[in-house]
Amino acid sequence: IAVVDGLKGFPDAINAAFPDTTVQTCIVHLVRHSLNFCGWKDRKAVAKDLRRVYQAVDDEEAAKALDDFEAEWGAKYPSIAPSWRRAWQEVIPFFAFPPAVRKIIYTTNAIESLNRVIRKTTKTRGSFPTDDAATKLIYLAIRKFENTGRCVREWVAARNQFAILYPERFNR
Known part of the structure; x- marks a missing residue:
C-alpha cells in the first residue's frame, strides 16, 4: 500500500516500479484541499459532509455520499466534488480495507x-x-x-x- 498526497504522476511511477501496489490517496490532504475552496464559516459543515464520503462502508455508498454532498454544496462550492471525482481512482481502494486499516492509511x-x-x-x-x-x-x-x-x-x-x-x- 502506498499512500500519496496528490503529486501528479506519483501513482503511475509507483505502479511501474511495484506493480502489485495498491495506491491510495491521502484522504486528509484531499479534505484540506477541498476546504481551501470554501468559506471560513462553512468549513466545519463541509468537512462533516465530506466525512460521510470517506467513512462510507464501501465505494458505492461513498459515491452516493459524494453525490449527496454535491447536491448540498455544489452550487455554492462547485470545485469540491469534481476534485474528489478526479482523484476517485486513488480514493476507492480505501474502501476495500477494514476500518482498522483505514484509520492508518487515510493520512500520510x-x-x-x-x-x-x-x-x-x-x-x-x-x-x-x-x-x-x-x-x-x-x-x-x-x-x-x-x-x-x-x-x-x-x-x-x-x-x-x-x-x-x-x-x-x-x-x-
Whole structure:
C-alpha cells in the first residue's frame, strides 16, 4: 500500500516500479484541499459532509455520499466534488480495507512527521564530509524518532488486519 498526497504522476511511477501496489490517496490532504475552496464559516459543515464520503462502508455508498454532498454544496462550492471525482481512482481502494486499516492509511501524517525530523537533522548540519556520514546521521535520527514513544494510533489493530490481508508478508 502506498499512500500519496496528490503529486501528479506519483501513482503511475509507483505502479511501474511495484506493480502489485495498491495506491491510495491521502484522504486528509484531499479534505484540506477541498476546504481551501470554501468559506471560513462553512468549513466545519463541509468537512462533516465530506466525512460521510470517506467513512462510507464501501465505494458505492461513498459515491452516493459524494453525490449527496454535491447536491448540498455544489452550487455554492462547485470545485469540491469534481476534485474528489478526479482523484476517485486513488480514493476507492480505501474502501476495500477494514476500518482498522483505514484509520492508518487515510493520512500520510506519520510519514510527514518522520520526514520533518530527517529534514531538521540534515539542515542543521549543513554539509557532510561523505555520503556515508549523511546516511549514518539520518539513521541515527530515525532511531531517535522511533525511541520517542510516539507510535501511530491504532497501529496494533491495523497490523493484525495487514497480517490477515497479506499473510505472505507476515510469516514469522
